[in-house]
Amino acid sequence: DAKTTQPTSMDCAEGRAANLPCNHSTISGNEYVYWYRQIHSQGPQYIIHGLKNNETNEMASLIITEDRKSSTLILPHATLRDTAVYYCIVRVNQGGKLIFGQGTELSVKP
C-alpha cells in the first residue's frame, strides 16, 4: 500500500473552508484515496473516496491532482462538530483491511 503524509495538526475558523492536504507520491494506478475522520471518543467514520476525478458528497469534496500524487479534502463550511482527526488512506478497492496512519488533527475554532 502506498504511504501517505499528512500534517499533524491544523486549525480552521468556524464557517470557513477547511482544506486538509495529503501526499501520496507512491500511489499506484489502481489505488483509491479514502478519507475517514474520528471524532473524540467515537469510532472512525467514512467521508469520501476517489480514484482520479474530483468527488463531492454531502460531507465534503475531494480534489485529486492530475498526477495523483496528492489530494485535498475540503470541508466547505467547517463547524465546531468537524473537530476531529482526519485520516487519508490509499488502498486498492477490494473491501479489505485499511491501514490508518497518524492523521491530521483538525481544530475548528469559534
Next chain:
Amino acid sequence: DVKVTQSSRYLVKRTGEKVFLECVQDMDHENMFWYRQDPGLGLRLIYFSYDVKMKEKGDIPEGYSVSREKKERFSLILESASTNQTSMYLCASSLKASGRNEQYFGPGTRLTVT
C-alpha cells in the same frame, strides 16, 4: 443506517482474566474487523474475517483470538489479559460484494487491565 454495536463502552479486567469483546452488525456485511487504538500508534488491525468461520491475522494478532460463528457477530478474545492490552478496541464491518473499503465502525470499547 448501518449499525455496529459493541457490548461495552468501558471494561475493567484483572491480569490473567479471559476477556470477551463482542461486536454485532445489522447490515448483513461479510467483512468484519477488530482494531486497537493507542496514543501515538494509531489504529492497528488485530484480526479480520471475510465470512462465517473464517478468520485471518492482522498486524498484531499475538495474545488475541477471534470467533465468527454467525455472520452478524465477531468476537475478540483475550485468553489471558495483560496490562499491555489496555487499549481502545474498535470493531468494523464492510460489504465484500462492493469491493470498496467503506468500513463502518462501532463506538469502541475502552478496556483497562489492572
